Every structure is written in structure tokens, then in C-alpha cells.
Amino acid sequence: MKHNIVRINKIVLSNFKNVKKGIVEMPAYSGKELFSEKADVLGLYGQNGSGKTSVVEALRFVKMLLSGEELPADTKEYIAQGEEECEIDVSFSVAEEVQKETVNYSVALKKDADGFVISHERMTVVPRKENIRAVESTLIDYQYDNEDVTFAPEYRYKKLVANDKKVRVALNVAQAISIKSHQSFIFGEEGYRVFSQSKEDVMGKYSGLFAILQKYALVNLFVINNEHSGPISMNLVLPVAFYLRDGEHITTGDLLIRIDEPSVVTQRQFRLALTIIDGMNIVLKNVIPGMEVEVHNFGEQLLDNGDTGYKIELLSKRGDISIPLKYESEGIVKIVSFLNVLICVYNNPSMCLVIDELDSGVFEYLLGELLAVFSDGGKGQLIFTSHNLRALEMLGKKSILFSTTNPCNRYIRLQNVQTNNNLRDLYLRSLTLGGQKEEMYEETDSVAIGRAFRRAGKAVEAHVES
Structure with missing residues (x-):
């Protein structure tokens, strides 16, 4: 599998934290370059609390699930307030030695009496060949409360367990562990062993995809969140x-x-x-x-x-x-x-670094230089959040995604960007004057803020005197 290349195409969040619906497309994917081996850089910008870190956390969960790890107990807190279920959907481009395909992995997390459960996992594949219309094929569609079969399509399940009681038992064990330990049914130890070792008459020519995605998650996908940077x-x-x-x-x-x-x-x-x-x-x-x-x-x-x-x-x-x-x-x-890791991602088209608050403590000019060098000569994928606007002057418009105040359409690219526009200036104008398809900043009132500071100060003084 040393020649396999895996790249993230798109991430879709539904009811995840403060994102009712959010679609994040990588620049190469939005440019219809699914199997590019050049640098693919995406910066996420927006005001505090507008859903940037949600993308980082969602990819952290996907990495854990594909690696067969347990999700943490506080995962239930990532389901949006007032909702019972959230969903993460990630599309990957996979270039194998003899074939190419788009693989879609989706997972749903549902609240229950014990906190949460992985209620639904689905893995589909779309073959990619020139001049041939692609048809999506479902490899596994698992729902934990389906009492008829462990997973769909039913014909795959029946082929897999035919004349082999051990496989049936292994799938039941995989389901029980998934429910109890919050592991992936597909990529947990038992399920992964069954699916990755399945014969071609069950999964067709795609049986190797399970190993490819798990290896990618284990060694090629790095997610650095604020827990990493805290120490x-x-x-x-x-x-x-x-x-x-x-x-x-x-x-x-x-x-x-x-x-x-x-x-x-x-x-x-x-x-x-x-x-x-x-x-x-x-x-x-x-x-x-x-x-x-x-x-x-x-x-x-x-x-x-x-x-x-x-x-x-x-x-x-x-x-x-x-x-x-x-x-x-x-x-x-x-x-x-x-x-x-950044050095390795720069040189490897199948590696991806996801990092929250890349700009934290980093000199503005240096940040821009690093991003420009990576964008111009790198091979891998870099996804980052930032508040420092220097990147807007160094990266192309497709490489920047902005969060909005609309939780139902959380991420957008700026519209009406001309080649001679300064993206930083255009963004700042959009914050104050609008002109985009969604509102990008929940405006604050400086007079009201000052008044609130004075009122709070009086309340503190009154409390001290008493």
C-alpha cells in the first residue's frame, strides 16, 4: 500500500456544537482536482465562537474512529443544544496503484441514557474513471438499532456470514463493543478484522479500502487542538x-x-x-x-x-x-x-496536518511566509484556524473559508472577489458593510460596551464597600 494516496475532499457537519449545517470544501476539491499531489491549504477565519474549532474537533473524532479508538466520555457535549443527534461526514479521495475512488465516511452520534451512542456509520465508494459516469456503491450501512441485520446492504451481510458462525459472532461482538465503549463498529478491532479480511465476492475490489483508511488515520492524519497547545x-x-x-x-x-x-x-x-x-x-x-x-x-x-x-x-x-x-x-x-510533522506534510501528498489557532504567539510576518512557502512548494494538506489576517494576503481566495453568524450555513467563501482585490481588505469591508450572501459578524456596539464596563465597575465597588 506504499503508493496509496489519501486526501480529504470535504467535511460536512450537522448539529455539531454550534454548527447546525456547515460544509467545508478543500481548495483542490472545489477546483475539481480530486487527485492532486500538490499543496492543499485551507484557513478557517471568523469571529470567536463561530464554529472554526468545530471543524478541528470533528476531524479529531474521525481520526479516533478510523483508528479504532474510543471516543471520550464528553463527546455527548458536542451534540448541538436542543438536538438529539449530530453527524460528521467526510469525503476522501483515494488513489490506489491500479484504481481511484472517492470514499465517503459518515458517523452519527446520538444522546442516550448513558451519555451517547454511535448510532449510525456509513461507508460508500464512488469509482473514478475518465469518461465513465460514477455510481455510488454502499459498502456498509450500520445502524445500531436495526434488529433485522447487523448492517446493510443485506446481501453483503448474508455473503459475509454465510456458512461461518465465527463471522456472525465477531460482528455481534463488534456491535456490542461499539455501543458500550464508543468505538467505531466498522473500524473497531473486531469489525475491522472482519471487513478488512473479507473476500472480493463480499466487498468487490474495495475490500482493501478499510486498511487504507485506517493506516491514513493512524499515521498520516495529525490533529493538533488546544489541548495539545495548552501545556x-x-x-x-x-x-x-x-x-x-x-x-x-x-x-x-x-x-x-x-x-x-x-x-x-x-x-x-x-x-x-x-x-x-x-x-x-x-x-x-x-x-x-x-x-x-x-x-x-x-x-x-x-x-x-x-x-x-x-x-x-x-x-x-x-x-x-x-x-x-x-x-x-x-x-x-x-x-x-x-x-x-509540517516538514513531513510538506513532502508527502498523503499527509494532512489540522491545527487549531496556528497563529497563536507566532509573528504575523513569519506566519505569512510559512504559509506561502507551504502553498507554493508543498505536497500535503494543511487545515488551520487563525485570527491573524496575514494569511489573507498570502493565500488564494479558494484557500480561505469564513465562518458566518448563520448556524445553518456556517462556512462560506467570499463572493465577487476580483483578481486585483486584497482579500484582507475585502474581508474587513464585508464585516462592517456586508455584501456577502451571509452575515459574517455579529456587530458589537462600542458605546454599549463602555456603558456596561462602567455599570459593572459600580457594582464591584458597591460589593466591596458592603
Whole structure:
């Protein structure tokens, strides 16, 4: 499967957090370039609380589901207030060695007495061939409360369980685990084993798609939300997102290293840190001129389990001067936290980095330069949210999506953009003067805000005097 390429086309949210309906199309997809191997960059902009982070969280859930992981207990809070069910629908382009197809994966989450349940999962495929009209085929349509068959289409289910009681039992187990542990029925351990090993007479030529999507979610899709960045803001821990490849063996994850004080790590973590930072420094000293990160090794130290580890500290080095990394700005530390993955995504068309508040602490001009370099020469996909408007001057209009005040049509691209327009200026005019198909800013009243501050101040003084 080393030649397979997977790309996100479109994300559709329904009743997810504060999004009643929201459609997010990647630039390549909106330009009908489904199997492009060039950089595909999408920035999400809008006022606070308007649904930008919802896209990041939805993709985090999809990554967990396709990876066979359990959804967290607080997932029920992501179902919109007043609604019983939410849905996430993601379309992927998959280019295999001998065929191409669009794969659609949708999942519905429903409130119940125990919190929530994965009530519906559906996986469909559309073959892509030139001059041939595409027809969508349903691979699996699972509904947890369907008492007749475990999943539809019924003919696939019957072929799968025919003359094999073990398969029937495995599917029942997969369903029970999905309900109890909030795992995907399709990509949880039991279901995945059955579907990925199914014969061609059951899933046709698409039986390999299960393994392709799971591998993509496990090693090629990175979602960095504010939980990842929180320890950086508190100057406690540096979570270094990484992707390392040695031949066919791929290692990914987050390497957690304390930055508030020297950190004790295992021998494996020490080797990982050296490898990650050596590769990262090639780019870092160009992004932050003259700066490199080095691992200062204080020597061996006995771990709690009796193994031998190392006591280390991350240093920022410029020339002959080295200081602890914790004394660098939050923006620099944040760049260090995701730079390894960004390098890999830049060079791999089948990788995607999703990051919330990319601009947090990052110098405006540097942010624009990074996005321009990635957009011009990269190969993978980058999805980010931001408040810094520099990106609007560096990226094309298809690469920017704006949130609106309408929860039923949450995301739009600006209309009537001319080639000589400055997208930043046009956006700011649209906020104050309108002119777009949806309202993009819930206007505030500066006079009313000032009056409220004075009224609140009087209330505080009265409370102190009493």
C-alpha cells in the first residue's frame, strides 16, 4: 500500500456544537482536482465562537474512529443544544496503484441514557474513471438499532456470514463493543478484522479500502487542538508531534518533554528526541534565523522501573549562546512542537496536518511566509484556524473559508472577489458593510460596551464597600 494516496475532499457537519449545517470544501476539491499531489491549504477565519474549532474537533473524532479508538466520555457535549443527534461526514479521495475512488465516511452520534451512542456509520465508494459516469456503491450501512441485520446492504451481510458462525459472532461482538465503549463498529478491532479480511465476492475490489483508511488515520492524519497547545502556554511540557519513517516502518505520536525543568526520559525517548530535533533543525534555523534546538544530556539516571534512562533539557542555541527553551517565546516553542510533522506534510501528498489557532504567539510576518512557502512548494494538506489576517494576503481566495453568524450555513467563501482585490481588505469591508450572501459578524456596539464596563465597575465597588 506504499503508493496509496489519501486526501480529504470535504467535511460536512450537522448539529455539531454550534454548527447546525456547515460544509467545508478543500481548495483542490472545489477546483475539481480530486487527485492532486500538490499543496492543499485551507484557513478557517471568523469571529470567536463561530464554529472554526468545530471543524478541528470533528476531524479529531474521525481520526479516533478510523483508528479504532474510543471516543471520550464528553463527546455527548458536542451534540448541538436542543438536538438529539449530530453527524460528521467526510469525503476522501483515494488513489490506489491500479484504481481511484472517492470514499465517503459518515458517523452519527446520538444522546442516550448513558451519555451517547454511535448510532449510525456509513461507508460508500464512488469509482473514478475518465469518461465513465460514477455510481455510488454502499459498502456498509450500520445502524445500531436495526434488529433485522447487523448492517446493510443485506446481501453483503448474508455473503459475509454465510456458512461461518465465527463471522456472525465477531460482528455481534463488534456491535456490542461499539455501543458500550464508543468505538467505531466498522473500524473497531473486531469489525475491522472482519471487513478488512473479507473476500472480493463480499466487498468487490474495495475490500482493501478499510486498511487504507485506517493506516491514513493512524499515521498520516495529525490533529493538533488546544489541548495539545495548552501545556506550552503554561510553560510546562513540550508535546512534539512527530512522524518518522525507517523503510516500511513508521512511528508517529507525541513525544512529551518537560520544559519547566530538566526531564527524565527513557532510552527510546532519548533516541527519538535526538532524531526528531536533528531533522527539525535543518528547517528551524531558516525559519528562526540562526536558531537551533539541542538536547543537553546530564547523564544516565535510574528510572522508577529500574531501567536506565537519561536526564535531559532542551536548549535554544544561537551561535555560542544557549538558553533553556522555556525562555523562548510561546510562538517559537509552538513552532517547534509541530515542525517535524509540517516538514513531513510538506513532502508527502498523503499527509494532512489540522491545527487549531496556528497563529497563536507566532509573528504575523513569519506566519505569512510559512504559509506561502507551504502553498507554493508543498505536497500535503494543511487545515488551520487563525485570527491573524496575514494569511489573507498570502493565500488564494479558494484557500480561505469564513465562518458566518448563520448556524445553518456556517462556512462560506467570499463572493465577487476580483483578481486585483486584497482579500484582507475585502474581508474587513464585508464585516462592517456586508455584501456577502451571509452575515459574517455579529456587530458589537462600542458605546454599549463602555456603558456596561462602567455599570459593572459600580457594582464591584458597591460589593466591596458592603
